[in-house]
Amino acid sequence: MPAAVRRDRHIDTAAAESPSPLDVARKGFDHLVTGTEPLSLDCRGLEGLPDRCVALDELLDRLLHGPCPQEVKDYVWCVLVERSRTVGATWALACAGMALPALANVAKRLAARHSAEPYDVHAEVLLGFLTALITVDLSQPHIVVRLKWAAYRRGLAALTAALDAPVPVEISRFAAAPSEPPxxxxxxxxxxxxxxxxxxxxxxxxxxxxxxxxxxxxxxxxxxxxxxxxxxxxxxxxxxxxxxxxxxxxxxxxxxxxxxxxxxxxxSRSAPSRxxxxxxxxxxxxxxMTGCPKASAEPVSSGAGAPP
Incomplete structure (x- = not known):
């Protein structure tokens, strides 16, 4: 596997005996692309890619760091997503592996900025991505970006719901629980x-x-x-x-x-202040409220361009 792919590992595993869902996805992807017959994609005729079948780990490295036009990247992702829908779990795992650099960054950001269990954050991010594979519009550009934001929204929604839940307090304490989350x-x-x-x-x-x-x-x-x-x-x-x-x-x-x-x-005089x-x-x-340039055109309509 190219070194560039292995270097882009941002997933922090708190305990070796309990790998995160993204760690599990990475191991599954590693299994798909090792051996004598790694999972590959026919890239003949695609600008910026070798004129042969390319193993997915090499393909990921070339998409991230090579001179591929955006149209080629979208075509590759269109094929990947279509195979996840028609062939099934193997290609869904392949899609997750191809998106791991983006998903790991999303999970790292959410887990770092909120008081939540990293395992749960990783699970929600991965679930959001896999769910979006079913519904993402393949006729529109920037497929992987829209999949990434679907994963981010799922993770953020789970964190928001957790913060909205009532905060348990000891029965012996007189102070009320905080009425709003952080x-x-x-x-x-x-x-x-x-x-x-x-x-x-x-x-x-x-x-x-x-x-x-x-x-x-x-x-x-x-x-x-x-x-x-x-x-x-x-x-x-x-x-x-x-x-x-x-x-x-x-x-x-x-x-x-x-x-x-x-x-x-x-x-209670001893009740903690908020x-x-x-x-x-x-x-x-x-x-x-700073740095907003003026413009004269019409605003974005409320439904236009909304990620799935």
């Missing part, structure tokens, strides 16, 4: 805005990728077949609504926190 993280702010109907999934994807992930607006616009001016205008309007939502939440949180502190003081969870929201507000 929801100031930008990812959770976007997820909550979508759930509240303030943003569409497309708008949240736009803000997340161009503001938080560092993707250029031009790349996002090209992927969704939209003009640069319309995307800038859509992002500016969406961010204005998002900032308004965060300000409303801050006002509500202040009232709720004051009431909770007063109640806790009356019940931490301030508004710092990250304020930082995101500053980020969103």
């Amino acid at each position: 929801a100031g993280h930008p990812d959770l702010v976007l997820a909550r805005a979508v759930r509240a109907g303030v943003l569409t999934r497309t708008e949240a994807d736009l803000i997340g990728r161009t503001r938080l992930e560092g993707e250029s607006v031009s790349d996002w616009a090209g992927e969704h077949h939209l003009t640069l001016a319309s995307v800038y205008k859509a992002r500016r309007r969406a961010e204005q609504r998002l900032v308004a939502l965060m300000r409303d939440e801050d006002r509500t949180a202040k009232v709720r926190d004051a009431a909770a502190r007063g109640s806790a003081t009356r019940r 931490p301030d969870r508004r710092a990250l929201r304020s930082s995101l507000s500053v980020l969103l």
